[in-house]
Amino acid sequence: MELRTSISIASACSPMSSAVLLWDLQAVSDGRFTLGLGSQVKGHNQRRFSFPQSQPAPRMREYVQSVRATWDCWAADVPLYYQCEHYQFSLMTPNFPLDLLKRPLQKNQIAAVGPGMKKVAAEECDGVMLHPFCAEKYLLGRIFRNIHSEVDRSGKKRAEFEISGGGFVAAGENQQDVDAIFKWVRRRVGVLWIYSILLTGARSP
Structure with a gap:
């Protein structure tokens, strides 16, 4: 059994704060924790989380890298130094972490919709979580093709890269349960x- 976040909104929390919390979750789960991160659309970032909207995919790449750098600092007892455009970390007090945990960040995934975020997932993560609002034809065709292409370019093996989400499933012990979920x-x-119409300004057919 695994413990995972699905998803933790990256824009709502500093990578350092996330690293501390995730360290504890990794310890509690005895190394069976999977980090699942996701971005948000502009309206939520600015008006719900009071977070500036800027370059979601590059920022997510740095978020994953900086969390990993923080964990490396703790696990390997090396100085913390991560300097990029969106995040910079260079100070760590000697009393962190409180409990020694010689387990690296085993698995990490991000939610992805656009090609930029899928590229980040393929290059920086162990998997990708797809949006549930997705037609089967689009999922099996364009999305899978795009992800597999990025995974191949990253040098990873497809069998070791997890793809989850991408649709809804109505299941239950009996028809009544299925009907309730389907509703x-x-x-x-x-x-x-x-929501998609409001975001894009599109007209319903």
Whole structure:
């Protein structure tokens, strides 16, 4: 059994704060923790999290790298030094971490919709989490093709790169359970459809 975040909003928390919390989760789960990160759209970042919207994919790349650099500092007892455009870390007090944990960040994944974020996932992570509002034809065709291409370019093996999400599944012990979940799925799809129209300014057919 694994413990994972699915997803933790990166824009709502500093990479350093995330690294501390994730370290504890890795210890509690005895090394079975998977970090799942995601970005957010402009409206949520600015008005919900009071976070500036700028270059989501490059910022996410640095977020993953800086969390890893912080963990390396603690696990390998090396100086913390990470300097990039969006995040800079160069100070670590000697009393962190409180509990020694000789386990690196085993697995990390990010949520991805656009090609830029999929590229970051392939190059920096062990997997990608896809948006549930996704048609089967689009998923099996364009999205999988794009992800596999990026994974191949990164030098990783496809079998070792986890792809999750990308659709809704209505399941249950009996038909009544399935019907209840299906009703929820229909409502969720409707909300996401309206939301996508508002974001893009598109017109419903």
